[in-house]
Every structure is written in structure tokens, then in C-alpha cells.
Amino acid sequence: MKTTPVSTMGLINATRESRMNLQFKIAEAQKEANSGRYADVGLSIGYLTERTLSLRNEMDRLKTFKDTNSVAASRLELSQVQLNAMADAAGGFVQTLQAARASPSSSGVAVTDAKARLTSLTGALNTAVNGAYIFSGVNTDVKPMNDYAGSQTQTDVAATFAALGPPGDISAADMKAFLDGPFKALFLDDPNWANLSSASDGNITNRITNNERIATSTNANEEPFRLLAAAYAMIVDLPLDQLGEGAYLAVIDTAMGMAGQAEGGLTGIRASLGTSQERIKSANDRMDVQLGLLNEHIVAIEGVDPYEAQVKVNALLTQLETAYALTARLQNLSLLKYI
Amino acid sequence: MSLSASLSTANSSLFVTGERTSIVSRNIANADRPFYSKKSVSVVTVPGSGVKSSQVIRAEQPVLFRKVLTSSSAAATQGARLDALNFLNGTINDVELGGSPSALMNSFANALQTLSAQPHSKLAAEAAVRSARDLADGLNGASSIIQQVRNESETGIQASVNRVNSLLADFKTVNDTIVKGTIMGSDVTDYLDQRDEILANLSNEIGVRTVMRDNNDMAIYTDGGVTLFDRSPRSVEFQRTLNLTPGVPGNAVVIDGVQVTGANATMPLQSGRLVGLVEARDDISLTYQAQLDEMARVLITAFAESDQSGGGGPDRTGLFTWPGSPAVPPAGTLISGLAGTIKVNSTVDPDLGGDAVLLRDGGINGAAYTYNGGVGASFTDRIDELIDNMNATYAFDPAAKLAAGASITGFAGSSAAWLQEARKVADDAYSYQSTLLQRSYESFSNLTGVNLEEELALMLDLERSFQTSSKLVGVIDTMFTSLLQAIR
Numbered sequence: 162m163k164t165t166p167v168s169t170m171g172l173i174n175a176t177r178e179s180r181m182n183l184q185f186k187i188a189e190a191q192k193e194a195n196s197g198r199y200a201d202v203g204l205s206i207g208y209l210t211e212r213t214l215s216l217r218n219e220m221d222r223l224k225t226f227k228d229t230n231s232v233a234a235s236r237l238e239l240s241q242v243q244l245n246a247m248a249d250a251a252g253g254f255v256q257t258l259q260a261a262r263a264s265p266s267s268s269g270v271a272v273t274d275a276k277a278r279l280t281s282l283t284g285a286l287n288t289a290v291n292g293a294y295i296f297s298g299v300n301t302d303v304k305p306m307n308d309y310a311g312s313q314t315q316t317d318v319a320a321t322f323a324a325l326g327p328p329g330d331i332s333a334a335d336m337k338a339f340l341d342g343p344f345k346a347l348f349l350d351d352p353n354w355a356n357l358s359s360a361s362d363g364n365i366t367n368r369i370t371n372n373e374r375i376a377t378s379t380n381a382n383e384e385p386f387r388l389l390a391a392a393y394a395m396i397v398d399l400p401l402d403q404l405g406e407g408a409y410l411a412v413i414d415t416a417m418g419m420a421g422q423a424e425g426g427l428t429g430i431r432a433s434l435g436t437s438q439e440r441i442k443s444a445n446d447r448m449d450v451q452l453g454l455l456n457e458h459i460v461a462i463e464g465v466d467p468y469e470a471q472v473k474v475n476a477l478l479t480q481l482e483t484a485y486a487l488t489a490r491l492q493n494l495s496l497l498k499y500i
Numbered sequence: 501m502s503l504s505a506s507l508s509t510a511n512s513s514l515f516v517t518g519e520r521t522s523i524v525s526r527n528i529a530n531a532d533r534p535f536y537s538k539k540s541v542s543v544v545t546v547p548g549s550g551v552k553s554s555q556v557i558r559a560e561q562p563v564l565f566r567k568v569l570t571s572s573s574a575a576a577t578q579g580a581r582l583d584a585l586n587f588l589n590g591t592i593n594d595v596e597l598g599g600s601p602s603a604l605m606n607s608f609a610n611a612l613q614t615l616s617a618q619p620h621s622k623l624a625a626e627a628a629v630r631s632a633r634d635l636a637d638g639l640n641g642a643s644s645i646i647q648q649v650r651n652e653s654e655t656g657i658q659a660s661v662n663r664v665n666s667l668l669a670d671f672k673t674v675n676d677t678i679v680k681g682t683i684m685g686s687d688v689t690d691y692l693d694q695r696d697e698i699l700a701n702l703s704n705e706i707g708v709r710t711v712m713r714d715n716n717d718m719a720i721y722t723d724g725g726v727t728l729f730d731r732s733p734r735s736v737e738f739q740r741t742l743n744l745t746p747g748v749p750g751n752a753v754v755i756d757g758v759q760v761t762g763a764n765a766t767m768p769l770q771s772g773r774l775v776g777l778v779e780a781r782d783d784i785s786l787t788y789q790a791q792l793d794e795m796a797r798v799l800i801t802a803f804a805e806s807d808q809s810g811g812g813g814p815d816r817t818g819l820f821t822w823p824g825s826p827a828v829p830p831a832g833t834l835i836s837g838l839a840g841t842i843k844v845n846s847t848v849d850p851d852l853g854g855d856a857v858l859l860r861d862g863g864i865n866g867a868a869y870t871y872n873g874g875v876g877a878s879f880t881d882r883i884d885e886l887i888d889n890m891n892a893t894y895a896f897d898p899a900a901k902l903a904a905g906a907s908i909t910g911f912a913g914s915s916a917a918w919l920q921e922a923r924k925v926a927d928d929a930y931s932y933q934s935t936l937l938q939r940s941y942e943s944f945s946n947l948t949g950v951n952l953e954e955e956l957a958l959m960l961d962l963e964r965s966f967q968t969s970s971k972l973v974g975v976i977d978t979m980f981t982s983l984l985q986a987i988r
Contacts, residue, residue: 168538168949169531171942178938202595203916207924211917213595218606218909225610229617293620293878300876301620365878367617368887378878463595496956 176488183481190477194470198463206462213462220455223448226370230441233367233377236295237438240379243285243295244431250278251389251424255417258396262413268401271413275396279309282389286381298361298380305360305381309394313356317347318398328400333407340395340415348391349384357390358382369444375437385426392419503983507976509550513969516543517962519553524959527950535697537948539689558689564944566710569699571937573707573723573771578930580656580776584784585923587649591642592916601795602912604638607631609890609909612883615860620877625856632819633844633851639796643746643840646789650744653781660705660774661738661753667702668720668733674698675718675729682715692716702728707771724767726755746789747836749782784922790899791915792839796822797829798896798908800842802889804828809868816865821845826865834897859883 189200199205206213254274261271286296286306293301309315321343325331331339347353360381367377395416401409520541530536538559543551592600598607611631615624674695681688695718702708707723720729727734734756744750752762753774760769761778769775800820807813816826821843822835829835846852847864862882863870871882893905902914 166946167951168945168947169952170534170949171945174938174945175942198596203589203592203920204923204927206920208917208921210592210595210920211913214600214602214913214916215910217595217598218602218913221603221606221610222613225613229614232617291618291621293618297878298876299619299878299880302877361876363876365619366880366884368613368884371891374884496953500956500960 172491176484176491180481180484180488183477183484187474187477187481190470190473193465194467194474197460197465197467197470199465202463209462213459216455216459216462220452220459222371223452223455226368227445227448229367230369230445232291233365233369234438234441236290236293236365237377237434237441239288239290240295240434241431241438243288244379244427244434247282247285247386247389248424248427248431250281251392251420251427254278254392254420255424258413258417258420262410262417265401265406265409268409271396272401275393279390279393279397282386282393283308286386294360295378296360296381296386298378298382299363299365300359300361301365303359305358307357307359309357309390309397314347314353314394315398317353317356318344318394321347322399328403328408329405331404331408333405333411336404336408336411337415340412344395345391348387348394351382354382354387358386369441370448373440373444375440376433377437377441379430379434383426383430385423385430388419388423388426392416392423395419503976503979505549507973510969510972510976512546512550512552514966514973516541516551516553517966517969521959521962521966523556524955524962527955528952531950531952531955533693534945535700536693536950537689537696538950556687556689558692559948561944561947564940564947565696567940568937568944569703569708570723570771571933571940572700573703575930575933575937576704576773577771577776577779578926578933580653580773581779581784582923582926582930584649584653584776584780585919585926587652588645588784588788588919589923591645592919595916599638600912600916601635601638601642601792602909602916604635605795605799605890605909605912608635609887612887612890616880616883616887619860619880619883622857625859626850628859629819629844629848629850629854629856633849635799636820636842636844639792639839639842642792643789643837646785646792647744647746647840650750650781650785653777653785654740654744654750656777657738657750657753657774657781658740660777661736664702664705664728664736664774665733667698667705668729668736671695671698671702671720671729672733679715679717688716703772705773707769707775722755722760722767723770723772724760724765726758726760726767728755744781745837746840747786747793747834749786750778753778787899787901788915788919789836789839790834790897791902791911791918793834793836794896794900795908795912795915796820796838796842797833797835798894798911800838801828801831801894802892802908803886805862805865805869805871807868808862808871808873811868813868816869817845818862818864818869819845819848819859832895832897834899859886 192200202213203210257271257274261268283306287304288295289304294303294305295301297303297305322339325335325339348357358381362380362382364376364380365378366374368374392415395412399412401412404412520543523539523541527538540557540559541553542555542557544554546552595603598604608628608631611624611628615621615628618624674691678688678691678695681691699708699710699720702720706728708728709721709723711719711721713719717731718729719727719731721727728736737754739751741750749762752759752765753769754760758767759765760767761774762782800817800822803817803819804815805818806815815828817828822829822838823841825845829838845864846854848854848856848858850856858864860879860883861870861872863872871885872879890909891907893907894911896902896904896906896911898904900911900915902911902918906914
């Protein structure tokens with residue numbers, strides 16, 4: 162008769178090993194049921210770690226882009242608000258000048274108005290966010306605009322105007338030539354403008370996605386700002402009440418022309434900043450979609466089905482209970498009890 | 501006369517029963533010893549005068565035992581390998597935690613991106629430099645973990661070699677006793693069990709093959725074919741290095757004058773803990789170290805500064821430095837131990853009195869290397885160049901055993917994947933081999949081990965036989981008495 166032998170040692174070892182295995186598996190399954198991910202992700206997915214690491218890195222990067230984009234977006238938004246206010250001011254100034262054109266006697270109102278608007282233009286161009294001046298170009302740590310009052314430009318204006326002779330004798334044509342010539346050059350020629358502005362011509366550029374780099378600021382050296390400053394300064398500093406009618410009208414008309422041109426120019430700048438804003442917004446929208454997808458991919462690689470894990474825990478617990486019961490029964494099963 | 505013959509037969513039965521009982525008690529006493537094999541006595545009938553015990557027989561299963569030895573060696577190899585890999589996994593841990601070199605590199609890249617959005621901000625620059633320092637520290641830490649694994653493996657190899665030597669010495673004593681006992685015809689079965697146990701322990705350290713010879717003499721060879729024991733133990737030698745040099749394999753193990761580990765081994769060992777340890781020390785650790793070293797080298801290169809003055813000066817190390825600074829390490833060539841020595845330049849580190857803004861402007865190596873030629877606080881060209889450098893493709897040394905051309909973050913990811921894949925493979929192999937070991941030991945133990953119930957049953961049997969024989973002696977005695985009385 163052939164019997165299959167079994168040793169006491171083998172019997173004990175078998176139950177002990179199965180208990181140990183089960184306990185280890187339960188600990189693992191429990192962790193998986195709780196976290197929804199493999200208990201030891203690296204061990205379970207092996208070389209796929211590269212994929213999940215790169216997905217995670219990509220996700221972090223996109224989040225960083227979203228953060229940094231919000232910095233650029235807030236700068237752009239603030240620039241838009243200020244530019245809008247400047248354009249409105251230019252429009253309002255044109256209306257004031259129209260009134261002054263009709264009644265030269267009320268030119269004092271226009272002068273006061275121009276002074277206030279010039280100060281607020283300087284203030285607006287000196288707007289700073291978070292320690293950075295938004296109209297400085299890349300030179301963000303330097304205040305872009307000096308006050309016109311007391312500046313070298315003001316002195317130069319006075320000096321060039323004095324060269325024309327007594328204000329009352331200036332003809333309309335001479336005045337026009339002066340305003341479009343030497344006066345305008347004081348604001349539109351770069352070396353002269355540097356007396357008023359410390360901004361850099363280079364605009365701040367930002368990487369808004371992995372391979373998109375856009376300009377996200379404008380700077381105080383743009384022509385509309387110069388024209389606007391020139392128009393205000395013209396009314397502030399030229400002795401309007403001493404001029405003859407022709408010269409007076411020439412000043413008012415030139416100022417109106419410059420302010421109008423500046424207003425148009427500002428709209429152009431706003432449009433280009435708006436394009437940048439639009440690109441940031443669409444980049445952010447794209448990245449939101451990407452973030453969702455990336456997360457899905459990560460879960461697909463690292464995750465376990467929590468229900469399955471739970472079922473596994475239950476099954477293992479039952480199994481372990483059986484193993485315990487079996488051990489106890491084996492313990493009782495001895496010939497000694499029967500002899 | 502036949503009555504006295506009956507008496508002597510009953511006597512012989514009593515004697516044999518006693519002897520068998522002693523064997524049963526020996527079996528019961530040793531039931532829980534792993535390599536104890538069940539003993540029994542062969543009883544022969546002596547024609548005309550009862551029974552006598554001839555010799556003690558040992559339950560033997562040489563084929564299964566050999567299987568136990570080979571699977572225990574294989575499991576030990578995988579176990580040592582897996583231990584080292586799990587230890588190395590400390591450099592990565594859960595990918596979610598972000599402590600891996602790959603994740604640190606990425607968070608540094610993100611810090612650069614944040615800086616590029618707020619280039620005027622000194623705080624952002626300092627945050628980027630600190631992030632760079634975390635990365636350098638991470639590489640240093642990973643490198644020291646590798647060094648620790650290597651040094652521990654070295655200690656393990658030494659311990660394993662010592663154990664092999666002492667086991668071989670024990671083996672000689674037992675083997676000599678067996679040979680002598682066999683020649684003299686005494687019971688050597690317990691010594692045979694001892695010898696098996698020593699062999700089992702030995703196979704844990706080193707893969708062995710055995711050859712049986714006359715008089716139960718045994719010779720041992722390694723699985724590579726080198727003699728370990730032949731009448732006398734051969735010396736196993738190993739010169740331990742206290743602190744291993746990064747990038748350099750450790751000393752080899754020499755058995756009987758033959759090198760058995762390392763690249764130049766003529767008869768290399770195939771299995772056993774020793775093999776796993778040597779692999780952990782020289783193969784796994786060195787490859788992983790090479791990967792980290794290459795990461796460090798490329799980082800240093802990517803952040804190097806070039807001469808902006810037109811003076812044609814050589815490129816110099818920038819944000820990251822190494823002992824060879826300010827020279828930039830040569831391209832595509834592994835520099836062993838670099839990951840352990842990479843540092844953030846103290847000229848840039850705000851916590852060491854440096855100026856973090858140099859990261860934005862350049863000029864870590866003096867005015868000639870300044871990129872921001874007075875342009876302003878929101879100069880981003882240099883930062884963007886650095887970000888581009890991090891995404892660029894570099895050539896890596898083949899010693900890293902990864903793709904030769906990759907971006908630095910991609911390379912770091914592949915390195916993590918390499919380690920995890922190695923762990924997965926080792927873990928699978930280990931669980932396979934240890935299950936195999938369990939199964940083969942189980943069947944070996946089932947066939948050769950003691951079953952208590954069986955021994956108990958046998959004891960009952962012997963008890964009956966003893967009682968009956970005793971009764972027989974009593975009856976014969978009575979018969980003699982009545983006979984003698986009749987004669988009187």
C-alpha cells in the first residue's frame with residue numbers, strides 16, 4: 162500500500178507560512194483599499210515608473226505655469242485699467258480744449274485741467290505691483306516717469322519758447338512750426354524723452370506654456386505716452402493768455418491733434434496687450450484640460466480599484482480565519498488524546 | 501532444549517523492543533529539528549533464536565535534498581539583491597512624495613519658471629537657488645545611500661566568507677567522524693543529519709555541489725566548479741575595504757587560489773548570498789551611482805556660464821559647482837562620485853552670503869560672464885536660456901546603462917524607472933525562488949521528517965510486543981518451576 166507521508170514539521174510549517182503570507186497580503190490590500198493606489202507603487206509598476214514620474218512632473222509644471230501666468234495676467238489687467246483711464250483722460254482733455262477753443266477767455270480752465278491730467282498720467286505710468294513698475298519695460302525696479310514740473314524738459318520748453326520772441330508777436334504759422342518742430346522733438350526724440358522717462362524699451366516677456374513666449378507688458382517710451390505728455394505740457398507751460406488769436410488757436414489745435422492721436426495709439430497698445438491676455442487665457446484653459454487628462458493617466462497607472470481592494474481584504478480575512486481555525490484543529494488532533 | 505530456546509527468543513525480543521523504543525524516543529525528541537531525518541531499526545530474524553537488530557536506518561532523499569540546496573542558494577542570491585534594491589529605493593520612495601532626483605529636478609525647473617515670471621523678485625531668485633540646493637542635496641544624499649549600500653554589502657561579503665570558513669571547519673570535524681564511524685560500523689546517522697544541516701547552511705551562502713565517496717566521505721565543490729572541501733577545507737579569502745571608492749568595484753573573493761567573483765573570475769560562483777551581495781556592491785550600486793553622477797555632470801554643464809564680453813574666455817561652472825570648478829566637466833564622460841560632490845555655488849547661495857540675483861543676470865564668474873548688460877530687473881533671457889538648457893538633449897555615458905541621448909529630467913525619470921524595474925524583477929524572482937525553496941523543503945521534510953502520530957502508534961505497538969514478551973518470560977519461568985518441582 163502506498164501512503165503519502167507527512168512530517169509533523171511539514172504540517173506546522175505549512176500552516177505557519179500560509180498564515181504569514183495571508184497577514185502580509187492583508188496589510189497590503191488594506192493599504193490599497195485606503196489609498197486607492199498600489200501599496201508599493203514602484204514595485205508594482207516597474208519600468209512604468211518613468212511614465213508616471215514624467216506625468217507627475219508635467220502636472221507640476223503646468224501648475225507652475227498657471228501660477229506664473231496669473232502674475233503676468235494681473236500685470237496685463239492692471240495695465241489695461243490704467244491705459245483705459247489714460248485714454249479716457251485724453252478724450253476728456255480734447256473736450257476741454259474744444260471748450261477753450263470756443264472761448265479763449267476761459268483758457269485758465271484748460272490749463273488747470275492739463276496740469277491735473279499731466280500729474281495723473283505720470284502717476285498712472287508709475288503704477289507698481291508687487292514691487293515692480295508695470296510701465297518700466299524690463300527695467301521694473303526703476304520708477305519710469307519723473308515729474309514734469311521741475312524737470313529738464315520743462316526748462317528746455319521754456320528756453321526754446323523764449324527764442325521765439327515775445328508771445329504776443331508770434332504768428333500762427335510760426336507757432337505751428339515751433340510746436341511741430343522743436344517742441345515736439347523735446348518729447349519724441351529719445352535723448353530728450355530720457356529726461357522724463359527711465360523706462361526700458363524692452364518689454365517683459367513670459368513663457369506661458371512650454372514653448373510659448375509672449376510680451377506681457379508695455380513701457381512708458383511708447384509714442385502715445387509721449388504725445389499725451391507733450392499735449393498736456395503744451396497747455397500747461399505755454400502762456401496761452403498772452404498769445405495772439407492765431408497762435409492761440411494753433412496751440413489748441415495742435416494739442417487736440419496730439420491728444421487725439423495719443424488716444425488712438427493707446428487703443429492700439431491695449432489691443433496688443435489684449436492679445437497677450439487672450440493667449441494666456443487660452444493657454445490656461447488648455448492646461449486645465451491637460452491637467453485633468455494627466456491626472457487620469459496617473460490614476461490609470463498607479464491606482465487600484467478600491468472596490469476590488471476591499472473585496473480582496475474581505476476574502477483574505479475569511480481565509481486567515483480559516484487558517485487560524487485549521488491550526489487550532491490540528492493542535493487538538495493528536496493520538497495522545499485517545500490513549 | 502527448546503524451553504530455554506524459547507526463553508532466549510523472548511529475551512531477544514525484549515532486547516530489540518528496548519532498542520526500538522530508544523529510537524522512537526530519539527525521533528520524538530528531534531521532531532522539530534529542521535534537518536533531522538526519521539530513524540528506524542532494521543530487525544532481522546535469527547533462525548532458531550528469535551530476532552536481532554542489525555543497524556539504524558536513516559530516511560534519505562538525496563534528490564530532494566539537492567533540490568533544497570540549489571533553491572536555497574538561488575533564493576539567497578535574490579534575497580540579497582532585493583535587499584540592496586529596496587535600500588536604494590530610499591532615494592526614490594513613493595513617486596507621490598516627490599523626493600526622487602527626477603521630482604527634485606522638476607521642482608527646481610518650476611522654481612526657475614516662477615523666477616522667470618517675476619525676475620525682479622529677489623525672493624523668487626532665492627527660492628530658485630534654494631530649490632537648486634535641495635536638488636544638489638538630494639543627489640548628495642542619494643549618493644551617500646549608494647555608498648552605504650556598498651559598504652554594507654562589503655561587510656556582508658566579509659561575514660558570509662567568515663561563515664563559509666567556519667562551516668567548512670565544522671564540516672571537516674563531522675565528516676571525519678562519519679568516515680571513521682562508517683569504517684568501524686557504528687551508528688553515524690545523527691552525524692549524517694548534522695552534515696546535511698551544515699550543507700544547508702553552506703548553500704545559503706554559496707552554491708554547492710557534493711560528491712559522495714567510499715565510507716560516506718563527501719567532497720564539496722562550488723557551483724562554479726572550485727573545490728571547497730576535499731578531505732580538508734579549502735580557504736575562502738576576501739580582503740575587505742573599509743570605505744569603498746565610488747565607481748570602483750570592490751575586491752574579489754578567492755577560493756583555493758581561484759578568483760570566483762568579479763569580472764575576471766575564471767570559475768565564477770553562480771548562486772548563494774555571496775553572489776547577490778557582490779552584485780549589489782559592484783553591479784547594481786555602480787550602475788545607479790553612474791546614473792546619478794551623469795545627472796550631476798549634466799546639471800553642472802547646463803548651468804555653466806560662457807564668456808559674454810567677447811574676450812573668448814572658457815566656459816565656467818555657474819550655479820552648480822564640483823571639485824574641478826571653475827572648469828566645466830568634459831561632455832559625455834562619466835566622472836565617478838560627482839553626485840556626491842555637486843554643490844550650489846556659494847556666490848549664489850543667499851544662505852552663504854551669496855547673491856541669488858546672479859542666477860538671473862549671470863556673472864557668477866565675474867563681469868565678463870554677465871548676461872544682463874544693464875538691461876534691467878526684469879531681464880529674462882538668461883533664465884529662459886537655463887530653462888531651455890534643462891530641456892535640451894545631452895549625451896550620457898554608456899556606463900549609466902540608459903538611453904544615451906535624453907533631456908536631464910527625462911534621464912532622471914529613466915533612472916528611477918530602471919531602479920523600480922530592477923526591484924520588480926528581483927522581487928518576482930525572490931518570491932518564485934523562496935516559494936520553490938519552501939515547496940522542496942516541504943516535500944523533503946515530509947519524506948524524511950518525523951511524524952509524531954506515527955511514532956506514537958509505533959510506540960503502542962512496541963509496548964504490546966514488550967508486554968507479550970514479558971508475559972512469555974513469566975510463563976516459561978512458571979513452566980520451569982513446575983518442571984523443577986516435578987523433578988524434586
